[in-house]
Amino acid sequence: MCVTTAVVVTVGMRNQSQATTDATLDLASQVPLAPPTKDVNRGASAARSSTLISRGAEAGRGRAGKQQAARPQPQKVVGGGLIVHKTKAQINASLRRAAEREAARQTMTFQIGTFNVLGSQHSTPTGDHRKYPPASVRSPRAVQRIRSFGVDILGTQELQPDQLNAIQSMTGYAAYPGYAFGPRETDNTIFYDDSRFEFVSGSSFTIHFMHADRPQTILRLRDKQTGREFYVLNMHASAGFGPYAVTRRAGHYIAANTVNRLKGEGIPIFLTGDMNDRAEFFCRVAPMTGMVAAIGGSISGGCHPAGALAVDWVLGWGNVSFSNYIEDRSTMRTTSDHYFVSATATVGPMS
Numbered sequence: 001m002c003v004t005t006a007v008v009v010t011v012g013m014r015n016q017s018q019a020t021t022d023a024t025l026d027l028a029s030q031v032p033l034a035p036p037t038k039d040v041n042r043g044a045s046a047a048r049s050s051t052l053i054s055r056g057a058e059a060g061r062g063r064a065g066k067q068q069a070a071r072p073q074p075q076k077v078v079g080g081g082l083i084v085h086k087t088k089a090q091i092n093a094s095l096r097r098a099a100e101r102e103a104a105r106q107t108m109t110f111q112i113g114t115f116n117v118l119g120s121q122h123s124t125p126t127g128d129h130r131k132y133p134p135a136s137v138r139s140p141r142a143v144q145r146i147r148s149f150g151v152d153i154l155g156t157q158e159l160q161p162d163q164l165n166a167i168q169s170m171t172g173y174a175a176y177p178g179y180a181f182g183p184r185e186t187d188n189t190i191f192y193d194d195s196r197f198e199f200v201s202g203s204s205f206t207i208h209f210m211h212a213d214r215p216q217t218i219l220r221l222r223d224k225q226t227g228r229e230f231y232v233l234n235m236h237a238s239a240g241f242g243p244y245a246v247t248r249r250a251g252h253y254i255a256a257n258t259v260n261r262l263k264g265e266g267i268p269i270f271l272t273g274d275m276n277d278r279a280e281f282f283c284r285v286a287p288m289t290g291m292v293a294a295i296g297g298s299i300s301g302g303c304h305p306a307g308a309l310a311v312d313w314v315l316g317w318g319n320v321s322f323s324n325y326i327e328d329r330s331t332m333r334t335t336s337d338h339y340f341v342s343a344t345a346t347v348g349p350m351s
Contacts, residue, residue, distance in 0.1 A: 103227035104266075104350040110152040110196070110223075112294075113342030114272035114312050116236070117142055117167075118335075119158035119187070129337065139166040141335040145328060146171060146191075149342045154191045155217075155234030155272030155314075157338075161186050176202045176219045188217045188234050190272075197221040200229055205258045207251035210238050216255070216273075218262075230318070230347065231262055235273040237281075248276055249284065256288045259317065263289075268318030268347050274338065278309035291315040294322040294343035312341045319348040 086094070120135030122128055132138070139162075146154060146167075159167075161179075164186045168175050174194035179186065180202065200222050204215035216235040222228070237251040238244040252275065259269055271291065275281040282293060283303035290299075294314040296306035310327055328340040 099227060100229070103229070106226035106228055107349065108223050108226050108228050108347040110345055111150045111342055112153045112232075112270060112272065112314055112345045113149065113151040113340065114155045114234070114274070114314055115142060115145070115340045116157040116274040116312065116336060116338035117159050117163055118337050120160040120162050122158075132333065132337075135160070135163050136166070138335050139163050140170065141331070142340070143167055143170045145331065145335075145340045149326060149328070149340070151342050152193045152196060153221075153232060155232065156189050156191065157187060157234075157236040157274045159186050159189045164189055167191065174199065177204070177217060181215050185215055187214070188236055190217055190219050190232055190234050192219075192221060196224055198224055205254060207235065207237065207254050208247040209236060209251065210244065210247075218258070228267070228347065230268040230270065232270045232272065233258065235271070235275075237274070237276050239276040252277070252281055252284045256285045259289045259291065263317065266350060268316065268320055268350075270320070270345065271313070271315045273313060274311060275313050276311050278311060279305040281313065282309070285315070289317060291317045292320060292322065294325050294341070294345075296325070310339050310341065312338055314341060314343055316345055319350055321346050321348070
């Protein structure tokens, strides 16, 4: 059996040179042949020459093809958006806002209260309520009310360091400001169940209370279950007549202005405290802020407070409603000179 590995074609030329086309070689690596002339081709070789193309001619044809190729058309530019790279802080802020929008769709319910605990200095042998039991007896009684009514958040007034320590140790609740404003400014501390709520931020607003300017508490919390955030403000306004009545009214208006300022953040707001006023307080603050009181009352078509009012208040704003309002008056003379007030707060989705 015979295997052919190459085909060689020989064409006779006038100058006795040979042209060789090797089908098995790389044509580009060969030296181009001189183009054949018509008058030198004879016989079969002449007939065959019409089918042969020299390498030089083939290369020329390639150059002609390139010259005849159409010029490339200009690229079409398509408009698009500008890509802006965000910082990590910007990304985190964007994610936080998205989480807040989602949380605002959730309904939240908890127990909130207010209690003027009667400062421990008042029930000492030299105090103005010396007939009351000492704070070491009264503090456990206050804790009994917190547990009995299932209060999750409690605004207190007149709270002294020994009472702060006792109530916090017995409930296990977190407290703000606690000692954050200094050991002489524990009075308006807010207790909260930190297994359910987490601290977001804390600050204060100032009013003139009795004889001095005093900080009133602003606490921002986040509900761990729903992710919703809200404010709790807690205050104690001046008691008495004359100049004290003037600073009391001024304190109410400062609180109302603070609520209105915080509304811009778009989260619910609660206000607790010993306002040392009844209908007057409601008609000053509720119409000005749009807050609703746990005890009831209306500002539709004028100011219409509920009846049999105490001076201790719980109010809310931001799709807030209240139920199960309680004034525990059994605290009088045994635990404090104020009622223990609590209610169920329900916060619907923010619009």
